Amino acid sequence: MRHMKDTDIPSSEITPQRLYNARRDFLTTSAGLTLAGLLPNTHAKLPAGKVSSFSTTEGLTPFKHVTGYNNFYEFGTNKDDPAIHAQKMRIAPWQILIDGLVKKPKTLGFEDILKLAPLEERIYRLRCVEGWSMVIPWLGFPLSVLLKQVAPLGSAKYIEFFTAVQPDTMPGVSRQVLDWPYVEGLRLDEALHPLTITAVGLYGELLPKQNGAPVRIVTPWKYGFKSGKSIVRLRFTEQMPQTSWMKANTTEYGFYSNVNPAVDHPRWSQTTERRIGEFLKRKTLPFNGYEKQVAHLYTGMDLRKYF
Amino acid sequence: MKAKARLTKLLIFISSLLPLSWYVWGILTEKLGANPIETITRGLGTWALIFLLLTLTTTPLQRLAKWHWPVANRRMIGLFASFYACLHFMAYIWLDQFFDWPAIGKDIFKRPFITVGIMTLLLLLPLAITSSTYAVVTLGAKRWKKLHRLIYLISVMACIHYFWMVKADTREPVIYSSILFLLLSTRVFWLYRKIIRPTTR
Numbered sequence: 013m014r015h016m017k018d019t020d021i022p023s024s025e026i027t028p029q030r031l032y033n034a035r036r037d038f039l040t041t042s043a044g045l046t047l048a049g050l051l052p053n054t055h056a057k058l059p060a061g062k063v064s065s066f067s068t069t070e071g072l073t074p075f076k077h078v079t080g081y082n083n084f085y086e087f088g089t090n091k092d093d094p095a096i097h098a099q100k101m102r103i104a105p106w107q108i109l110i111d112g113l114v115k116k117p118k119t120l121g122f123e124d125i126l127k128l129a130p131l132e133e134r135i136y137r138l139r140c141v142e143g144w145s146m147v148i149p150w151l152g153f154p155l156s157v158l159l160k161q162v163a164p165l166g167s168a169k170y171i172e173f174f175t176a177v178q179p180d181t182m183p184g185v186s187r188q189v190l191d192w193p194y195v196e197g198l199r200l201d202e203a204l205h206p207l208t209i210t211a212v213g214l215y216g217e218l219l220p221k222q223n224g225a226p227v228r229i230v231t232p233w234k235y236g237f238k239s240g241k242s243i244v245r246l247r248f249t250e251q252m253p254q255t256s257w258m259k260a261n262t263t264e265y266g267f268y269s270n271v272n273p274a275v276d277h278p279r280w281s282q283t284t285e286r287r288i289g290e291f292l293k294r295k296t297l298p299f300n301g302y303e304k305q306v307a308h309l310y311t312g313m314d315l316r317k318y319f
Numbered sequence: 320m321k322a323k324a325r326l327t328k329l330l331i332f333i334s335s336l337l338p339l340s341w342y343v344w345g346i347l348t349e350k351l352g353a354n355p356i357e358t359i360t361r362g363l364g365t366w367a368l369i370f371l372l373l374t375l376t377t378t379p380l381q382r383l384a385k386w387h388w389p390v391a392n393r394r395m396i397g398l399f400a401s402f403y404a405c406l407h408f409m410a411y412i413w414l415d416q417f418f419d420w421p422a423i424g425k426d427i428f429k430r431p432f433i434t435v436g437i438m439t440l441l442l443l444l445p446l447a448i449t450s451s452t453y454a455v456v457t458l459g460a461k462r463w464k465k466l467h468r469l470i471y472l473i474s475v476m477a478c479i480h481y482f483w484m485v486k487a488d489t490r491e492p493v494i495y496s497s498i499l500f501l502l503l504s505t506r507v508f509w510l511y512r513k514i515i516r517p518t519t520r
Contacts, residue, residue, distance in 0.1 A: 261487070278431075279486075
């Protein structure tokens with residue numbers, strides 16, 4: 013796990029917002045030392061993104077937890093595995109292939125992607141299917157910007173995204189815990205929804221590798237596993253994609269996976285969640301609190317059936 | 320009791336408290352990560368299982384390695400299994416659910432891994448209660464022994480509880496279950512030998 017300086021005040025004694033500021037100060041004064049370890053050959057700090065109106069004002073989850081408590085099974089299934097093992101992942105150069113039902117497939121390099129749109133800061137709640145949650149200040153832009161780089165055919169209904177597989181840097185992929193590569197997907201209208209973003213950073217810096225560097229998807233109204241990390245390919249399809257978790261356990265994981273306190277996971281109640289850093293659980297909100305923005309996408313659908 | 324035996328007992332007692340001390344220390348120094356409640360709850364459960372397996376290891380050690388001190392301390396090791404199982408349960412009730420009884424009730428009836436977990440604990444408690452010499456005398460050695468054979472079932476259920484809890488990676492429950500399988504196999508082998516060749520020892 014990556015730690016901050018010993019002089020750092022324990023997270024419980026300060027508010028996350030103050031930690032965020034402290035972190036920023038720390039970054040500017042430490043001459044990029046920390047960041048050199050994160051990304052060997054690229055600029056590490058990102059320009060401050062304009063604050064999005066979609067952002068929540070809730071207290072941020074401390075940086076050390078956001079980057080130290082991760083599910084990224086390619087690097088192991090323990091929460092601290094990604095922070096320990098992800099540092100060897102090669103992320104430069106990085107390319108994303110956009111193909112499938114499009115007029116002309118396109119490959120974009122990470123540098124091209126950064127230039128597509130100004131970065132926005134999106135402070136989103138992240139709710140994991142396991143019953144915990146965080147508040148993370150992402151940096152990115154709408155996924156729709158990326159998808160509009162190609163001309164999809166009329167038959168395209170879904171977008172399927174693929175996470176990188178690097179057997180030599182990802183100790184977790186040697187075991188078939190999940191069907192690699194990690195596949196996730198969205199219905200096209202979900203993917204084009206302004207809440208869905210392509211994230212390239214968090215807490216003002218480029219994405220740490222354990223958080224899905226260099227490019228990941230974030231869909232804040234769905235359980236965390238829907239937000240694919242380290243994306244190398246986006247494919248437009250007509251059929252609903254078979255995601256890795258659906259293949260692993262059809263009865264427990266559905267394609268939609270919208271945060272829904274009314275529909276329990278067979279192994280966890282979804283009515284409550286523990287916000288990382290808090291003792292008492294809090295009530296889980298429908299669509300993770302983004303009901304107003306996204307509920308209309310599902311009108312007429314039985315969300316018990318399409319869980 | 321000889322001085323050496325007493326020292327062994329004391330050392331086992333102290334080492335058995337080390338896992339608990341680690342969690343207490345971890346809470347005080349904030350060393351249990353981003354989700355300390357999960358770390359504690361799961362960790363205590365794992366230790367309960369480890370102590371169950373240790374209890375089952377004492378007899379094979381005596382018969383195969385001719386070590387007698389583990390069996391001599393079996394009762395205490397078994398009691399520590401119950402101790403950690405109770406702490407595991409308390410961590411769930413108190414830290415994880417914070418006495419949200421409706422939620423706990425729903426969990427017990429709706430989530431198979433929790434159902435099995437509670438049943439395992441309920442089976443383990445009578446063994447802890449009847450661990451005293453007084454209980455052996457009152458029940459009679461034969462009946463007492465019969466009752467305490469429940470540990471075989473309890474260990475299997477504990478492994479099932481673990482298997483059903485994990486999301487996708489079954490490596491750890493597989494490891495513990497393999498050890499349990501090995502330990503139970505020795506019993507089956509001895510039972511088989513006893514039935515087939517009752518005169519040989």
